[in-house]
Amino acid sequence: MRHAGSAASFYEVRRGADGVLVMTARNTRFEPFTRYGDRGQPAPRVATVTTEVTQRSDAEGTPGRISVVVEDLSAAVARRVAAFSDPGSEGVLLGWRHFVTTEFGCCAAPNVRRVRLLENGRLLFRATGPGPAGTVAWMEAPNARPRLTRWAAYDGALDQAAYRRGAIGVLAYGSEAETIQRLEVRYREQPEHDAMDLNLGHGGRLVWVQPEHAPEAGRAETPFPIWGLDGGRPSAEIGGFSLRLLDGDGTLAVEIPVEGDRLVVGRATLGAGFSLEALGLDR
Known part of the structure; x- marks a missing residue:
């Protein structure tokens, strides 16, 4: 059994007629991890994490969106087990059970975090x-x-x-x-x-x-x-x-x-x- 993957990233910087700079980026990364069952049996997984963010020179903050697809790699053919998307500009695995997306607060507002299960989203x-x-x-x-x-x-x-x-x-x-x-x-x-x-x-x-x-x-x-x-x-x-x-x-x-x-x-x-x-x- 062997699994492999690749993905492309993208950025764009443009200045509008009003002089405002708009910068966008889309980055995709892979996060392999091992899921353990109730009896301790290991199962390989991979999370494909896509981060899309936008920055403007006339506004505070970096609004964005995090999209995640989780696949089970236990068999010869990968099987999707979860897919989800949340607002935010940062997303990380929290151990092997959870995924955390952070939406950074603007204008003294607190950061907002959304926590999901990796196994079912x-x-x-x-x-x-x-x-x-x-x-x-x-x-x-x-x-x-x-x-x-x-x-x-x-x-x-x-x-x-x-x-x-x-x-x-x-x-x-x-x-x-x-x-x-x-x-x-x-x-x-x-x-x-x-x-x-x-x-x-x-x-x-x-x-x-x-x-x-x-x-x-x-x-x-x-x-x-x-x-x-x-x-x-x-x-x-x-x-x-x-x-x-x-x-x-x-x-x-x-x-x-x-x-x-x-x-x-x-x-x-x-x-x-x-x-x-x-x-x-x-x-």
Whole structure:
């Protein structure tokens, strides 16, 4: 068995009649990686990543789009397993399970990251904040079979209208199969001014809190281990820990217990001035 490929890249620089410079580029690269099954069996994959960006001398930022095609190379003929496209000007593999596209913020807005599964292209979440995937926490039950993972992500990219009604961002909780919950983080009182508070959007941090363990966010490649969930126990038994959202200074915004695989809003500890509101999954 042998697989090989090649691709072309392109750029164009032009000056319009108004003197504005417009520069566009399309670059394609290949990212071979190995996917591991639940029993550890390796399977070769390749991600073809195409980045298209545009720069203008009369505008800030570098808008672009990232397109990805993932193929299984296990057999003599390559088989496509996923294809997706997201706005952004930078896209990278996060381990061998995830792909992250970054849309860089303009005019003090936070960067927006979209995280997808490489195996099927499913969008897991959108997040802002620091770190390779934004403000996100990863968890797994090491003894569970099949593999049991959860993530939580904070998205602080909001429009002015949402901020005026007190919304600061959206906190989502889910698995690799679905988004389980979405909560809106809000001010208890409506802001008196229009200047958006982007502290959580730029510097927010999420950590799991489990008794007798130091708070930790985990990583996509090495999630925070939640012990006590093993064998074929149902996901409804996931609990006994909490999710904590901190601002850029380490001050508590919210801490929410997890019981029955749900964020229990009614038992949340709220930082000064914060509140929570449940959202539908389609908002």
